Amino acid sequence: MLEIKNLHVKLADEDKQILKGLTLSVPKGEVHAIMGPNGSGKSTLAYVLAGRDGYEVTEGDVLWNGESILDMEPDERAAKGVFLAFQYPMEIPGVAGLTFLRTAVNAVRKKRGQDEMTTPGFMKFVKEQAAKAQHRRRNAEAPSQCWVLGGEKKRSEILQMAMLEPTLCVLDETDSGLDIDALKIVSDGVNALRSPDRSTLVITHYQRLLNHIVPDKVHVLADGRIQKTGGKELALELEKSGYAEFTGKAA
Amino acid sequence: MTEPTWAKVHYPKIDFQDQYYYSAPKSTSAPSSLDEVDPQLLETYKKLGIPLKEQELLAGVKSSQVAVDAVFDSVSVVTTFKAELKKAGVIFCSFSEAVREHPELVKKYLGSVVPQSDNYYAALNAAVFSDGSFVYVPPEGVRCPMELSTYFRINEKNTGQFERTLIIAERGAYVSYLEGCTAPTRDENQLHAAVVELVAMDEAEIKYSTVQNWYPGDKNGKGGIYNFVTKRGDCRGHHSRISWTQVETGSAITWKYPSCILRGDYSRGEFYSIAVSNGYQQVDSGTKMIHLGKNSSSRIISKGIAAGRSQNTYRGLVSAHRKATNVRNFTNCDSLLIGDKCGAHTVPYIEAKNSSAHFEHEATTSKISDDMLFYCRQRGLSSEEAVALVVNGFVRDVLQHLPMEFMAETQKLIGISLEGSVG
Amino acid sequence: MNVAIPKTKAEQALTEAFAASASKLPGGTAVKSARNDAIGAFSALGLPHRRIEEWKYTDLRVNFKDVAPPAIDDATAVSAEDVRAALGSVANVDVHAVVFVNGRHRKDLSTPGAMAGLEVQPLAGALTSGSDAVTEGLTTTTGPRSDATIALNTAFMTDGAVVRIGNGATLDKPLMVVFVTAGPRAHLTSVRNVISAGDGSTATLIEAHVALQGAATGGQTNTLSEVTTGKGAALTHIKIAAGTNAAVHLANWNVSLGANAEYRGFQYTSGQALARNQIHTVYTGPGGKLDLSGAYLVRGNEHVDTTLVVDHAVPQCESRELFKDVLDDRGRGIFQGKIIVRPNAQKTDGKQMAQALMLSPDAEFDSKPELEIYADDVVCGHGTTSAELDGDLLFYCKSRGIPENEARALLIESFVGEALDKVEHDDLRAALSQYATVWLNAPRS
Helix, strand or coil, rough: CEEEEEEEEECCCCEEEEEEEEEEEECCCCEEEEEEECCHHHHHHHHHHCCCCCCEEEEEEEEEECCEECCCCCHHHCCEEEEEEEECCCCCCCCHHHHHHHHHHHHHHHHHCCCCHHHHHHHHHHHHHHHHHCCHHHHHHCHHHHHHHCCCCHHHHHHHHHHHHCCCEEHHHHHHCCCCHHHHHHHHHHHHCCCCCEEEEEEECCCCHHHCCCCCCCEEEEEEHHHHHHHCHHHHHHHCCCHHHHHHHHH | CCCCCCCCCCCCCCCCHCCCCCCCCCCCCCCCCCHCCCCCHHHHHCCCCCHHHHHHHHHHCCCCCEEEEEECCCCCECCCCCHHHHCCCCEEHHHHHHHHHCCHHHHHHHHCCCCCCCCCHHHHHHHHCCCCCEECCCCCCCCCCEEEEEEEECCCCCCCCCCEEEECCCCEEEEEEEEEEEECCCCCCCCEEEEEEEECCCCEEEEEEEEECCCCCCCCCCEEEEEEEEEEEEEECCCCECCCCECCCCCEEEEEEEEEEEEECCCEEEEEEEEEEECEEEEEEEEEEECCCCCEEEEEEEEEEEECCCCCEEEEEEEECCCCCCEEEEEEEEEEECCCCEEEEEEEEECCCCCCEEEEEEEEEECHHHHHHHHHHHCCCCHHHHHHHHHHHCHHHHCCCCCHHHHHHHHHHHHHHCCCCCC | CCCCCCHHHHHHHHHHHHHHHHHHCCCCHHHHHHHHHHHHHHHHHHHCCCCCCHCCCHHHHHCCCCCCCCCCCCCCCCCCCHHHHHHHHHHHHHEEEEEEEEEEEEEHCCCCCCCCCHHHCCCCCCCCCCHHHHHHHHHHHCCCCCCHHHHHHHHCCCEEEEEEEEEECCCCCCEEEEEEEEECCCCCCEEEEEEEEEECCCEEEEEEEEECCCCCCCCCEEEEEEECCCCCEEEEEEEEECCCCCCCCEEEEEEEEEECCCEEEEEEEEEECEEEEEEEEEEEECEEEEEEEEEEEEECCCEEEEEEEEEEECCCCCCEEEEEEEEEECCCCEEEEEEECCCCCCEEEEEEEEEEEEEECCCCCEEEEEEEEEEEEEEEEEEEEECCCCCHHHHHHHHHHCCHHHHHHHHHHHHHHHHHHHCCCCHHHHHHHHHHHHHHHHHCC
């Protein structure tokens, strides 16, 4: 279970407060969506959960399965099961997608006390997970340069998510820049990973993703705080009325 | 001659009177079995993680396909695969043996690429060199049946190393030569002033690969090897080809410019380099591609990685002679900076003395990306693993040109060299 | 180890010429003393030669042999029409003009009156009256202090423009400072401009070095522009060196950029026997933006050298360079461009490109772009290329019915055009484009 308690976050280099007392919990097995206008602190939340530099937590805490993760390095968190699907996935120039995947899988397995995977074992695992996430395997085989187009990079994020077997998935505006087909493929992948021992936090600006990934709860984030929480119907309301009500409140 | 001062390196004056120019290992006869090989030496190989056939060789595994002529403190200790090479007509032996057995070849080619008056350190080498390696691949399409390899190690205190290497590929011949360098920890600076000469005749090809991980000095910049070597290849024949690939991770100071004189028409020179510097290391390295032959071409790919308080300079020259028409060069020099206390410098000279020369040079310098490192760490890699992965991606274009035997070792070596470079 | 190098004829002639003319050069005690120091520095330095790294490709000991007598109080008769003719297409650009003939201000040829926010004064007057801004500049020049060409300029300078653009001023048209070489006798002309662009000002300054039809060949021009831009100033600076009289042209720009200032420099050079264009720029505050570019047209035995240093001494600055050389006959083009990023000059963004187009088998291009980087959070790069006209493109043009000559001209113009496009002033860009066309169509020697 993810518990975010009264989280206050500012930029490390600037005197700018972004999260101002955010409280939220996502029980195991549930998918929660966070929606909010631009600049509300959505991406900041994702980065703070994953442990990116440049942010300073001034108050509050983040507990994952009862343990505070704020002092942990990003890779320690990854080993604890935290996975962040990036809004803009990266490629490491010169490193093939599969090489990267294998390096990551083995790094995480080592930290989890599991054996590193052999090449055949790894390939088999890729195949299985790709099938599960309905991920066409040729994507994984292509060198990283070929992942650039359209939703390929996003799909590779979902494959990585499947391969690293996380227990907390945070998707940071994974829908941005995707056409409807790609959106469907990515959503199918996320849905395939829904399980009773996994918590998922879907961060999005638009409601359309939530047609495909149906959340258990929807939270509205504005001005650094959760302004409203409701069921999946809240997303539809927001689609109609927009965020004006909440940003107005903030002002 | 005076000591040169133009490179971007700083070091205390070397007392050349204080160097022992020649020091023989304690046992003077070549060991016939592993038991006779210094166990400390095997230990050093092991520590440096050389999972190569060379280790098997030292252990006496006869099926390995790499021939090693190990040079320890200037006198050859082990030489293998003589018979097989002899069958192909290839001569691969220590320099001293070559002088004894093949004086006519040595006389004909020694100093023909790097004359003794070439530069300060080459002159020093010519005056005092005691041994080294000699390779001769006979004409008419002989392909050397195996990768030739020599391990150099500096292990006597205060010993300057002055090897001489001479490789000749006759018409249509092919040879690939690997040079791996390791040195155990020593307090005082040691000087290495080797000279390597390559001669490629018509349609011959020489591939020369180096992995250099000598002692770089301690974390305060004390000690370490001074690596001032002269390496030059002469593409003497038409359609000849010389390719230098180097991975420089060691030495306190590296100062070397493996070069190609592209004398033959349609000859080709290549230089692929990875230079990693950390701590207080100083690297000033690059190449010269001297185009004298018509339609000759060259390619330079240099990847410099500077971390810690190191200084990493690429210095290179590409020139086309007035009569060398239709020559081509493509150069790409990229530098990656890790941390704000290091420096990366690029000093290329491009001289086109006729209009048909087609030269392209590009260089970039940038910082290792924080975003990329964070991405890797989010996927579970430790900060050192993340740096190693990003850097190995950065150098991929060069890694590809290393012989298979060296690739895995090199990737590991780069990681080791950058340990402690990020907080 | 220092071996005394015997002085060349030119070095001796320069020292002697100074001794002979010192008393006639403008300036009070402070200026005289600066001149004496400068000639002393020059005597010690001598003419730069190929053993000096920065002068590797341009050896003045070899290429600068005969020294013409210094131009002092020269009274060659020149009419406004002559100046217009010498300027060619550039004469049609609407500017405020200040004209100098053989290193001496000519009020009669200059545009009367002034523009709002602009003060222009001849340097000779400023030297004589001991203007602080000018005399201080003599000792605090931002350029390399150990440079012989700058030392010579200080020693021999006779005149030039002292330009002050007021804080917040926007000049409604460009200021053009014209230096004309004229008359049947060759001279050594030394001029200096001291330009300061006030905080938040916007201006375009053109510096044109031209020769009258029939001017003596073999003279020398030594010109230095000392440029300071204030905070947030936007200055466009264009230098035209278009000669017909086989002269030696030694030029320096020493530019200092204030915080958030934007400096766009462009240089056009053609018709010089030997030109050395040195540009030295330094940022003094964050947020500075520098854009340097140039087009050089070289033929015959001409030798054109561009040597520049961009010194990122402070964080968050940007620099861009684009230089294009067209080299014909036995023409020789040299580009040396060094980008320095000092420790702590984080967030530096520097990019440089130098390209040569070789029109003749005997042309030569030497390029030495250099990056010297001591800060890590930077994006820097350089590129350099040297090539003939693209055969495929030429063929493509011809296959579309364009005759060989026209196709070549088209491709050359397009190559030069990329640099000319950096000139934002429409009329001036058109005029320079016209220069290039005239150059291309000139009868071949």
